Amino acid sequence: MNFLEDIDIERFNTEAARRDAVGLLPLVFETFGASAVTTTSFGAEDQVLTDMLAGLGNPLELLTIDTGRLPQETFDVMEQTRYLFCPYGMGRGENHFK
Structure with missing residues (x-):
C-alpha cells in the first residue's frame, strides 16, 4: 500500500500555499x-532549515549524497550537524532509495 493514497x-x-516556511514545516x-525526510548539502540555507525542523521536536531524518569529492569542511559541518540534530544518525542516499 502506498502511504500517499491516504493523503489528500x-x-x-x-x-501549503497559504503558509510561509515556518508554518509549512509543521504541516509536512x-x-x-x-x-x-529532508535532504541537505550542509550549506548555510540547509543548516537554517535543519534548525527550524529540529525546533519542531519531531525525529529528524536528514539525507545527503557523498559524491566522493566533498571538501573536509563539509564533513566537519556534517559531524557537527549529526551531533546537534541527529543523535540517532543520518541516512545516506543508498540506504533510502532502493
Whole structure:
C-alpha cells in the first residue's frame, strides 16, 4: 500500500500555499509523519532549515549524497550537524532509495 493514497494531496497543496516556511514545516510533519525526510548539502540555507525542523521536536531524518569529492569542511559541518540534530544518525542516499 502506498502511504500517499491516504493523503489528500489537493488539500495539502491548498493549505501549503497559504503558509510561509515556518508554518509549512509543521504541516509536512502532520501530513507525512515519520515518512518526512529532508535532504541537505550542509550549506548555510540547509543548516537554517535543519534548525527550524529540529525546533519542531519531531525525529529528524536528514539525507545527503557523498559524491566522493566533498571538501573536509563539509564533513566537519556534517559531524557537527549529526551531533546537534541527529543523535540517532543520518541516512545516506543508498540506504533510502532502493
